[in-house]
Amino acid sequence: MASELNINICIDVLDSMDELSEQERQAMELAQQAANDAYAPYSNFLVGSALVLEDGTLFKGSNQENAAYPSGLCAERTALFAMSAYHPNKKIKLIAVTARRRSEQHFLPAMPCGACRQVMAEYEHKQQEPIPVLLQGPEGKFYRCRSVGDLLPFQFTKDHL
């Protein structure tokens, strides 16, 4: 008989900004500001991402769209690739992500797409230390995932090559 493999993922649900640590709050506020910089004339869906590096450096990114749709890039990968280009050897301590529609001020749940999870997984694997991911959740809540591994089980890494 086939056996079952159960994967347990624990996500902290934080009811408001007040429940975030100082560093998490800073990162989420930077992600919220970064969403204003999005170049999203096609979707009008503004995504902001912020990274905290091990030395406290903050880094931000926003989605960058293109008339040739697949040539655009999500906010998370914009931030991660820029971070790795500027600071190739620094570890990432936190990734924060948020989103909103251009016509509205309130923030919406921001769930990273599969490609962004894969890229996060690459850097988590590289630094051999979990990267917590703080996501804007519904109704002003926040979801804190303790690692990228929790967002992407059974991931493909360089060990599989």
Ligand code: THU
């Ligand atoms: N988007 C992101 O920036 N991050 C994600 O994880 C999901 C989607 C962007 C891509 C596109 O510019 C817009 O949101 C609508 O899909």
